[in-house]
Amino acid sequence: MARLWWLALLLSTALVLASCSDDSHPAPDAHQQAVALHRAEQHLLDRRARAVRRDDLRQFLRTLDRGDHRLVREQRRWFANLTQLPLRRFRYQVHGRQVRSVMQLRGFDSAPVRRRAELVLDRVDGRMVVVRARPGPHPLPWDLTRIRVGRAPGVLGIFDAAMWPHHREVLAAVAAGRRQVTASVPFSWADHVVVYCVADQRVLGAFGDVPGGGSITHLGAMTFPVYARPDGGRVAAMRFTVLPSSVRAGQPFLGRIVRHELTHVAVGNRDDGDPVWVSEGIAEYVGARPIAPDQRRIPRVAVTRARRGVSSMPASKDFNGADQEWNYALAWMACDYIASHQGEARLWQLMTALHAHGTGTPDSRQDPVLRRVLGYDSHTLAERAAARILSIYG
Numbered sequence: 001m002a003r004l005w006w007l008a009l010l011l012s013t014a015l016v017l018a019s020c021s022d023d024s025h026p027a028p029d030a031h032q033q034a035v036a037l038h039r040a041e042q043h044l045l046d047r048r049a050r051a052v053r054r055d056d057l058r059q060f061l062r063t064l065d066r067g068d069h070r071l072v073r074e075q076r077r078w079f080a081n082l083t084q085l086p087l088r089r090f091r092y093q094v095h096g097r098q099v100r101s102v103m104q105l106r107g108f109d110s111a112p113v114r115r116r117a118e119l120v121l122d123r124v125d126g127r128m129v130v131v132r133a134r135p136g137p138h139p140l141p142w143d144l145t146r147i148r149v150g151r152a153p154g155v156l157g158i159f160d161a162a163m164w165p166h167h168r169e170v171l172a173a174v175a176a177g178r179r180q181v182t183a184s185v186p187f188s189w190a191d192h193v194v195v196y197c198v199a200d201q202r203v204l205g206a207f208g209d210v211p212g213g214g215s216i217t218h219l220g221a222m223t224f225p226v227y228a229r230p231d232g233g234r235v236a237a238m239r240f241t242v243l244p245s246s247v248r249a250g251q252p253f254l255g256r257i258v259r260h261e262l263t264h265v266a267v268g269n270r271d272d273g274d275p276v277w278v279s280e281g282i283a284e285y286v287g288a289r290p291i292a293p294d295q296r297r298i299p300r301v302a303v304t305r306a307r308r309g310v311s312s313m314p315a316s317k318d319f320n321g322a323d324q325e326w327n328y329a330l331a332w333m334a335c336d337y338i339a340s341h342q343g344e345a346r347l348w349q350l351m352t353a354l355h356a357h358g359t360g361t362p363d364s365r366q367d368p369v370l371r372r373v374l375g376y377d378s379h380t381l382a383e384r385a386a387a388r389i390l391s392i393y394g
Contacts, residue, residue: 074133156192
């Protein structure tokens with residue numbers, strides 16, 4: 001009987017303790033569950049980023065839903081792309097239900113670049129893993145296609161399979177152009193540049209803010225800013241892309257268009273707010289400068305239009321429209337005229353004056369600035385530029 005009494009006492013004590021334990025540790029509320037979920041997601045993404053930084057494919061694959069073979073195949077390609085890049089920083093941040101990637105290229109980006117990452121995370125067989133990964137807004141070449149990375153002094157080249165056979169030619173042109181532009185501009189610039197050279201239509205179709213509102217395939221090349229945050233603000237880098245048509249054109253055209261784009265990269269925001277003809281005319285002038293005068297080419301339409309006579313410089317709003325060949329030619333010859341009669345320093349002085357400490361100068365107010373810097377207005381400059389076209393090419 002005594003033994004039974006002790007067993008009953010122990011059982012009742014255990015029940016009381018269990019009851020106290022339940023009262024002192026209530027079921028987790030929604031906030032606690034959200035915190036736990038956030039920690040689990042961030043831990044997974046930390047592992048994913050660490051695997052990329054360490055070039056550890058095995059650990060990277062462990063962060064994926066291995067049952068989704070398409071996901072694994074696409075993510076293998078993305079991993080192979082990213083591990084070729086000179087990553088100074090790479091990590092993820094979970095913001096509510098949104099994930100952002102933070103990436104900075106060593107030697108090429110002045111600040112980390114934050115972008116929205118289209119990743120969906122969920123538990124599979126009790127493990128938190130990535131179950132979906134898609135390119136986010138404004139995808140980069142390594143998000144969309146298999147890339148190969150080439151290097152030259154101060155140059156990082158991003159190529160796809162179709163353009164890789166031309167990588168030495170392109171890198172040599174950019175490296176030479178970098179030196180030539182540095183010798184041409186009267187200020188210091190970062191002089192380290194990333195260039196894309198791809199034929200994949202998925203990549204080319206993803207470019208936004210194409211001049212003239214058209215397709216990038218209608219251009220020979222294009223310079224664009226890379227912003228530190230998705231909503232814009234600080235520019236972390238200026239990059240440019242060279243289209244396959246420009247590579248196929250060979251020299252001296254390839255070198256000329258590369259120098260044109262590198263001038264935009266070097267100038268950065270120093271010409272923000274200038275009339276477009278100034279920015280593009282200076283880039284055309286620097287691009288053509290190293291070419292022997294008898295090898296420089298101008299569109300045939302420029303000679304035809306110059307013969308008709310001209311009374312104004314191209315309007316900024318229409319510069320990259322239907323008449324862009326004529327507009328570029330006239331802007332180039334206007335800058336060429338200024339440099340030949342007043343010296344190259346006057347070109348940069350004009351650019352700076354029109355920039356007006358970042359305020360800019362609209363087309364309608366450019367004449368007072370031109371008179372102050374050059375001694376004549378835009379109408380006179382247009383007439384003299386047209387006359388120069390005819391005297392050299394007519």
